[in-house]
Each structure stands twice: as C-alpha cells, then as structure tokens.
Amino acid sequence: MAHGLQIKDEESGYNKNLFCIPKHYEEDLERVFIPHGVILDRTERLARDIMQDMGNHHIVALCVLKGGYKFFADLLDHIKALNQNGDKSVPITVDFVRIKSYCKDTPTEKMSIVGELSTLNGKNVLVVEDIIKTGRTMKALLSELKDNEPKMVKVVSLLIKRIYRSPGYRPDYIGFEIPDKFVVGYALDYNEYFRDLNHICILKERAKEKYKSNVRLLE
Numbered sequence: 001m002a003h004g005l006q007i008k009d010e011e012s013g014y015n016k017n018l019f020c021i022p023k024h025y026e027e028d029l030e031r032v033f034i035p036h037g038v039i040l041d042r043t044e045r046l047a048r049d050i051m052q053d054m055g056n057h058h059i060v061a062l063c064v065l066k067g068g069y070k071f072f073a074d075l076l077d078h079i080k081a082l083n084q085n086g087d088k089s090v091p092i093t094v095d096f097v098r099i100k101s102y103c104k105d106t107p108t109e110k111m112s113i114v115g116e117l118s119t120l121n122g123k124n125v126l127v128v129e130d131i132i133k134t135g136r137t138m139k140a141l142l143s144e145l146k147d148n149e150p151k152m153v154k155v156v157s158l159l160i161k162r163i164y165r166s167p168g169y170r171p172d173y174i175g176f177e178i179p180d181k182f183v184v185g186y187a188l189d190y191n192e193y194f195r196d197l198n199h200i201c202i203l204k205e206r207a208k209e210k211y212k213s214n215v216r217l218l219e
C-alpha cells in the first residue's frame with residue numbers, strides 16, 4: 001500500500017519570513033507547511049516510481065483541474081526527463097477533467113465533472129490529483145472513468161489527508177500524507193486565491209474571512 005512522506009500531526013511547518021512569499025499574501029499566511037523545493041524533490045521520485053510501474057506502454061496523463069495543474073506540469077516534466085535520459089521511453093499524451101466539489105473550504109452537495117472521458121477507452125490512464133481528503137471526488141471520477149472502459153487506471157495524488165473517522169480512498173501513489181489542516185498554494189486555492197503561491201502553506205483564520213467574498217475576484 002502506498003504511504004508517501006508522512007508529515008506528523010504536531011508538525012507546525014516553517015516560519016514564512018524565511019521564504020520568498022508574494023507580497024500580496026504575506027499577511028494572510030500562518031506558516032509555510034511544505035516548501036516548493038521539497039514538493040519538487042518528492043515529485044521527481046514519484047515520476048520514477050510511476051515510470052517503473054507504467055513505463056512499458058503509452059500513458060494518458062489525466063489532470064484533475066483546477067488544483068492539479070501545478071503538480072501535473074511538474075510531474076510530467078520529471079517523466080519527460082526520464083523518457084529523455086533512460087534506456088526506454090514511452091509516449092505520454094495529456095487530457096484534462098474539471099471537477100469542483102468544494103466551495104472555499106466546505107464540501108458542496110453537488111459535484112460537477114466536466115471533460116470528455118470517452119477518449120480514454122482502452123488506454124492506460126494516470127489520474128493526477130492535488131489532494132484527497134474524503135475521497136469523494138476521486139471515487140466519483142473513477143466511477144465515471146470505469147464507464148468508459150480504460151485498459152488500466154492508476155491514481156497519483158500529491159497530498160492525502162489523514163482523517164481518522166473515514167476509511168477514505170487511497171491512491172496508488174502519494175506524495176505526502178498530511179494532517180487534516182486546510183492548506184493552500186501550489187495551485188491549491190481558497191475561493192480561487194493562493195493558486196499563485198509556490199509553497200504549500202497554512203492560512204490564517206482571518207484570511208478566510210478576507211477572501212470569502214467573490215467580490216474580491218472583480219478587483
């Protein structure tokens with residue numbers, strides 16, 4: 001069973017003043033939780049593990065938008081490097097699906113899945129996701145995927161949250177296993193903000209209040 005790099009419940013992260021943070025978010029962040037460099041280093045190893053298992057046939061990498069786009073781009077860069085420098089290589093094609101199941105930090109009742117999945121019929125699919133909490137999103141996507149009869153499906157998630165009350169869903173590859181804290185950055189958002197932040201960070205409570213209104217999006 002995949003585990004990923006374990007980040008303990010008592011881990012508080014790093015002083016944000018020791019890192020480069022965009023000025024417009026400086027007052028909103030409590031701590032840096034996973035620095036960008038650590039994310040990239042762990043992603044490099046995930047790419048190697050994935051290619052060892054799946055690297056004999058054409059792979060369709062399916063990015064779960066929006067939160068998955070940074071991890072997807074960096075993971076594919078590492079896979080391309082392996083393809084370029086290794087003894088063997090396989091073609092990688094890409095596809096995208098948009099799933100929205102949270103509003104700010106709260107799960108929504110209705111989940112929307114937008115994307116053309118029929119092209120995945122008969123393919124070896126690698127689903128690339130940013131975070132799994134309850135597993136509800138991934139279970140819904142996998143059920144839709146199954147209807148389109150891909151040859152094989154593997155899932156990689158950069159983050160998985162430890163939630164004690166739920167058996168949840170475990171992907172095939174995990175970057176980091178983290179405590180049940182709300183995190184932003186590296187394309188993970190709070191009401192669409194903070195995707196433009198390199199590090200994965202913990203928000204200040206008062207930042208949730210500040211960014212909760214959609215009016216800010218028009219500024």
Ligand SMILES: O=P(O)(O)OC[C@H]1O[C@H](OP(=O)(O)OP(=O)(O)O)[C@H](O)[C@@H]1O
Binds near residue numbers: 067068100102132133
């Ligand atoms: O395991 P779960 O409890 O279902 O939560 C995980 C989902 O939540 C986030 O998506 P969100 O709805 O915030 O959309 P986004 O990717 O556009 O940010 C994340 O990208 C996952 O898809």
Ligand SMILES: Nc1nc2[nH]cnc2c(=O)[nH]1
Binds near residue numbers: 131133181184
């Ligand atoms: N941005 C963000 N989205 C999530 N979806 C489920 N958990 C999280 C989280 O901690 N941060």
